[in-house]
Structures are given as structure tokens and as C-alpha cells.
Amino acid sequence: MGDKSNNSLDDIFTRALSGRSLYKDRNALRSDYIPSKLPFREKQIISIGETLAPLLHGSKCSNLLIYGKTGTGKTAVAKYVLMKLSEKASTRNLKIKFAYSNTRVAGTEYRLLFDVAQYMGLSVPFTGLAIGEVFARIISAINSSIITLILVLDEIDFLVKNYGDNLLYELTRANEQLPKGYLSLIGISNDLKFKEFLDPRVLSSLSEEEIVFPPYTAEELKAILYDRSKIAFFDDTITEAAINLCAALAGSEHGDARRALDLLRVSGEVAEREGAPKVEERHVRTAVQKIEQDRMVDALRSLPLQAKILLWSIISSGEANSTGEIYERYSNICHKINVEVLTQRRVSMLLSELDLLGLVTTNLVSKGRYGRTKKINPSINLQFVREVFSEDPIMNSLL
């Protein structure tokens, strides 16, 4: 195995040295790249601009809610408009700053505020302070340097679902504590229903203005991919068919531009690795599989030990098992390799996490008199799991 991977590594390097690269600028296909033009979003850009424009002559502006499914350009458009706004503001010597936080990536209220503090150039420890303390520091920073802060909360639905609307409530009424500065909110969500979880006062304040981002059509995706591929690839290194296929595949989901761009980027990598002069349809098809496989490997690798053991006890049995049987197998394995056995409640939690990751499928069955249980089926290949798990010394001892 060592030899083989060394050889292919050699291949990769020699090819990189001898062969020409297909990419002019790979970053143009990354999801956080913000292009200088955002096609098919002119209306949304104008609306957001109109909402924020009052800030430029020192007036207040409405808070804003942005809706749209994943990959419809919400984040890119918001960041784009704010960048333009900051440029305009700095030429006029207005103190307008913006802070961005993705609440799902941040994960907790504390880290959300931590992100905000970072954007403002405040130094705050990444743990240790009370949430209220960080909040107070941010408020006083806005007040003392008399700035206008535009706070973008991406995936705001995550925050609301997991932590309720307390923090949002505080944020919406923060202006009352701000005699000098000003705080404005932009919420971004891909779930329309999250409003139900909001206190009416918060809701009315937050959604003074609402903008909806529709999914891209397949035609629009195609045009976007053409634009980006011109920046990303050298001339004549990508076929029309490949681009069309990427657009069609992503379009059949729900017009997810991020997925389309990912697909195109990976297709390019596949073609490059193969030493092909052009990206073609077959590279896209390989890329689809590769993305899926990479996702699996990542998921498997980052599993905590207990989850690995649990997954192994499911997969190595080969057949569908009930929760009780799995727990039995799991605790046996734990004893064998001298690892602490977790409670069934916790294991049931880990199990639903595995389900969520798509590593196993479960379905609830009732056997009447003989109880109610989940039937658990592995949804990945045993050999594949074995390969990934063998990297882990503890799991390796199990084979």
C-alpha cells in the first residue's frame, strides 16, 4: 500500500510539473468567493441597497430579513452590498462597520458574539466570559466610538431553534441603550417557518423589510457557471457539455449554485489529475461520486471513538439489528478493547447522529407484544469503513 500511494504521489507531482494546469484561478469556484458581478440578483441587490442607503446620510435604516434556499446567493449578495456600502462610507468618512456571523458555524451564542467582537476589532477571549459581559462590551464599543454596526446573522434559524430569541430580543432593543452609535440587523435564513418561534416584538422589529431569493433555474445556473469558468479555467480547457451537465445536476436539486460550483471545481481537479487537456462530461460524473465519497471519508474519520465502535458493531454484523442487539454487540466490543461503555440513552443519541450523517438507516418497527424498536441498517460498505478505520490505532486492533 505504501509503495502504491508513493507511486501515485510521484505521478501527481510529475504531472503537476510537466503538465499544464487547467486552472487560472481555482478560488473563483469556491463558495466563499464573491465575484464582481452577481447575475440574476440585480433586483435583490437594489432592494438591499435601498434598505441600507439611509445610513449613508446618517439616518437610521430598517432591519432586514433575507430568505432563500441554500445556494441561492443570499450570503454572497449580502456581503457584496455591504462591501460596496463600506467603500462608499469610507470615502465620506462615515463610520459604518459590518460584522458577519454564521450562527450554525459559530454554534453557540457565545461564539456568535465572539465573531462579532472579532469583526469590530475587540479582543475577547474565546471562552470564559459571561455572555452578558461580551454583549455589554460590544454595545459600549459601538457607543464609545460612535459607529454604525450592521450585524449580519447568517442561518439565523439555527440560533432561534437552539437558543430561542433572547439574544435577538436584546439585539433588537440594543439601540435604546445606544445614545450615540447605531446597530442594525440583517438576518439570513433558509427556513421560512422559523418566524413562528419568535416573540412578536422581535419579529416585527427584525422583519421590517423582507427579501426573498428564489432558486436559480437551470438556465441561470448555466450562465453563472459560464461566467465563473471564464475566471477559473484557461481558455479551451472546459467543454460546454461539462458545464451543462454541472448545471443540470445542480438544477435538478433546487437550483443550488454552491453545489454547481463545487461540482465544477472537483470536475476540474479530476480532469487535471488524469492529465486530460479538457474537462469533459465523464469528469463531472466521476466528480459526483468523488464528492459523495469524500463526504463519507470525512464523516467516518471525524467520528469520535465511541461512535466508531458503535458503527463497527452495526456494520460488522452484516444484517439488520434492533437497538437492543446493537447495544449488546457494542458493549461486548467495548469490553474487548477496554473502553468505557456508555449508557443506552447516549448510544441512542450517537445512533441518530450516525443516521443524520447517512451512515446508517433506521426505521421504527413495532413488534406488538414484543416491544418497539428501531431496525438499524448500515448504508455503507464494510470494506470501505474498514479502510478508513484502520487509520485509527484503537480501531485497528479490532481489524
Add this chain to the structure above:
DNA sequence: CCTCCACAGGAAGCGCAGGAGT
């Protein structure tokens, strides 16, 4: 129609890590 199995999954809380302020 009732019962009762074998779990699901919610709620609360514990102990620890990692840090701040005093």
C-alpha cells in the same frame, strides 16, 4: 378493549475543561 414490551426521545443536571475577574 386493555396490557405491556422494548425501546424512543425529552428534561435536568453533573463534572469537567478552559478561561476571566478579583
Add this chain to the structure above:
DNA sequence: ACTCCTGCGCTTCCTGTGGAGG
């Protein structure tokens, strides 16, 4: 040195439940 903060993984305790057998 001491108290107080939050997040995280986990346990304990709990209530809920579809349907075969009585």
C-alpha cells in the same frame, strides 16, 4: 487562591407509544 462563567459529553430519570397477545 478563589469564585464565577459557558460548552460539552454524558448519566439519570422520565414519559410516550404501535400493536400482538390476552
